[in-house]
Amino acid sequence: MRVMAQLAMVMNLDKCIGCHTCSVTCKQAWTNRAGTEYVWFNNVETRPGQGYPRTYQDQEKWKGGWELNARGRLKLKAGGRLKKLFSIFANPLMPSIQDYYEPWTYDYDRLFSAPMQADTPVARPRSLITGEPTKISWSANWDDNLAGGPELAPSDPVLRKVSDQVKLDFENAFMFYLPRICEHCLNPSCASSCPSGAIYKRSEDGIVLVDQDRCRGWRMCVTGCPYKKVYFNHRTGKAEKCTFCFPRVEVGLPTVCSETCVGRLRYIGIILYDADRVTEAASVADDKALFEAQKSVMLDPHDPAVISAARAAGIPEDWLEAARRSPIHKLIFEYGVALPLHPEYRTMPMVWYIPPLSPVVDVLSGTGHDGEDAGNLFGAIDALRIPVGYLAELFTAGDPEPVRAVLRRLAAMRSYMRRLNLGQEADESIAAAVGMTGQGVEDMHRLLALAPYAERYVIPKAHAEQGAQLEELGGGCSLDYEGGPGMGGPFGEASGTPAPIAVENFHALKERQRGGDLEDANELRGRVNLLNWDGKGTPDGLFPKNGRKEEP
Amino acid sequence: MNALDVVLWVVAPYVALTVFVLGHVWRYRYDKFGWTTRSSQMYESRLLRIGSPLFHFGILVVLLGHIGGLVIPKSWTEAAGVSEEAYHVVAVVLGTIAGVATLGGLAILIYRRRTVGPVFTATTRNDKLMYAVLAVTIVLGLAATVMANIVGGGYDYRTTISPWFRSIFYFQPDPALMAGAPLLFQLHALSALLLFAVWPFTRLVHMLTAPVGYLTRPYVVYRSRAEQPTGARAPRRGWEPSR
Structure with a gap:
C-alpha cells in the first residue's frame, strides 16, 4: 500500500443556478491574457447540450482517455507511444479553435470616434484571432439554458446514448447545469499523453500541473484529456490547465471558483488513496464497475492500518486530521451521494458531483399529491423530469442504480427534514428506508443545505517544513x-x-x-x-x- | 588557398558552430518558456496535416542522408562492401525523393502561413527570417544534387566536402578541400552555416528536445514540491526542508 493524499472537489448540482460566477472569476484570475481568450479553466454547461468544446464527450470522435486493449490492459484511446510520436507533426485529433469558439471583442472605440451621423454608431465584433470583423456564431456556452434547444441539444453525445427514452419537446424539456474544472485525475491521461513529461501530478496533494518550462507544445495532452480541460495557449505555444488554484490551496484557501460560488455548492477536501492500486482499478473490465473500483482505491482515513501506512509514506499529521474531517470523504462514503463524472474514461477523476433532484416536489404537488411525503418522492424518482438514464450516462457509465440510490437519499433528506421543520416527530423509518440514521440525515442536511464555510472547505496548508518551497510563503x-x-x-x-x-x-x-x-x-x-x-x-x-x- | 577561403571554410564554420552551441545553452538557461514548437494547428489543420508530416519526415530522411554522406568516411562504406556506384544511386534516389518531399512540404507550409489569416498574424519577423534561410538552404541543396547528377555526370562529394566537414571537428580544418567544390555545393554549405547560426534563436530549437524519452518513461509523472522546488526562489539559509 502506497498512501497518497489528493485534493478533491464535490459539486452539489441541486444548488447550481448557472450564474457563471465561478467561470468569470476563474477567467479573471487565470486566463485573462492574449492566447487564452478562448480558454475557460472553469466552465458551466447546460445539460443537455453540446458542451465546451463542442461534443467533447464523444470519445469515438475525440479519442480522449483510456480504453482496454485486447489483452485487457489499459491503453490510451488515441494510440500508444509510437503512434503518438509518429503523429506529432500534425495531431489528427486536435480540436480547432472553431470547436471551442473564435474569441472576439467589440470595436468600442468606434462609439467615441465615429463622426456625427444620422444613425447611432455600433461597436462591431472583431475576432481576437485575426483582428478582422467577425460574425459571432458560437461561444463557450452558446446553448446556455437550452438556447437553440431543438437544433443544438440533439447533438449532445450523452443525450444520443439515451435518446429513445428522452423527449426534447417543450412540455417534457429538462435541464440542469454542470460546472466543470480539471478533474485532477488519479490516472491522468493528459500527463500520460505528454511526450515531454511536462505534465506532472504533485505527490503531496495530487494537483496536476503543466511545467511551462518543459512543455514544448506537442499538443498531445489536449487530445489525451477526455474532458478537454487542457488548453493550448496559441500565443505562447504551451499547454495550460486548471491549477486547482495551487497558490491559494497551499495556504489553506479554497480555489477561486469555490470561494466565489454564490450557491455555496462546492466542497474541497482531501482523500487518501492507494497509488499502487490505481492502474488495477482503472483496468476493471466492466465500465459500470469502474465507479465502485474507484471508490475501492480510496482509503478510510479512520482505519489505523491506513493511518500508520500514511505516516510511513510521510503524510503529515495535520493532513491526516484533515482527511478525517474531509467533506469529500463524507459525501462519497458516509452519505454516499457523490458520483464521478464519466468514470468510463478510466482516468479516475477527482471532481465528483451530487446529481440534481429535479423540481420533483412541485411536480408532485401539482398532481395533487403531498410532494414531500417520502413514499411519493421515492415513487416519483423514475418519473423525474431529468431522466435517471441521462444522469447515469454522465456519472456512472450508464448504470442507473447508483444514481437512483443517491436521489432516494436526497429525497429522504427532504422528507425527513420537513417533518422536523414542521415540529413533527422525527421519522426514523424514512432514514432507515435509504440505509441511514436520523442523525446521519441531519448531518448530511447540515453539510448540504447549511454548508458552513469551515465544513465545506477542509484544506490543510502545505506543510510548514516545506515552507521554503512555497510560492506564497517565500521564506x-x-x-x-x-x-x-x-x-x-x-x-x-x-x-x-x-x-x-x-x-x-x-x-x-x-x-x-x-x-x-x-x-x-x-x-x-x-x-x-x-x-x-x-x-x-x-x-x-x-x-x-x-x-x-x-x-x- | 586565399584569405577568402580561410574566412569562408575555417572562420565561418567555427563561428556558426560556436553560436549554435553557446546560443542553445544561453537560450535554454534564459528562455525555457520560449522553447516550444509554437504550433499553429489550432488555427488551421487541413493544410498542416499534409504539409507538416511531408516536411518533417522528409527532413528527417535528409538529416540521416547527411549523416551517411558527411560523417561516415568513404573508406568505411567501401570496407563494408558498398561500391561507389551503389552508394551514389541510393543517395541520389533517396535524397531526391526526400528533398522533394521536404521542399513540397515546406512550400505547403509557407503557402499556408501566408494565406491563412490567423497563421499569418501569428508569424513573427523571426519566423520569416528562419523560413527564408531554411528554404534557401533546402533549395540550394536540392539544386546542387540535381545539377550534379542530372545535368552533370555526378559529383563525388565524399572526397572533398565530407573530409572538410570532418576536418572541422578534428580541429584541423582544410579549406582547400572545399575551395574546389562546385559553386552550388559551396552556397549550400554557406547557407547551412547561416542556418546553424540563427537556429538557437528561432523556433527550430524544438528539434533538440525531440521527445524520444517518451518511449521509455512511465506514463504518469509524479513530482514533489520538496525534491524539486516549484517556488520562485531557492530556499534561504536556515529555511531548507527539514527532512
Missing part, C-alpha cells in the same frame, strides 16, 4: 523583490531572484487595469512570467538588457 525577506528595496542582482534588472508570483501579478494587473492599451505588452513592468506576458513583442525583462541603460 526570505518580503521586500526583496523586483522594485522592492532589496531588488536587483549583480548584473542588473534581469539577474538575481525573480519576484514572488503574487507580487508580480499584483503589478501586472495594476498595469493592465490602469493602462490605456490592453494589448501593449511593452508596458508591463518587471520580469515576465506566464501570468503577465501575452506573447506579444519582447517586453522588458524577457531578455537581459544589454547595453541599455535603466531609466532613472
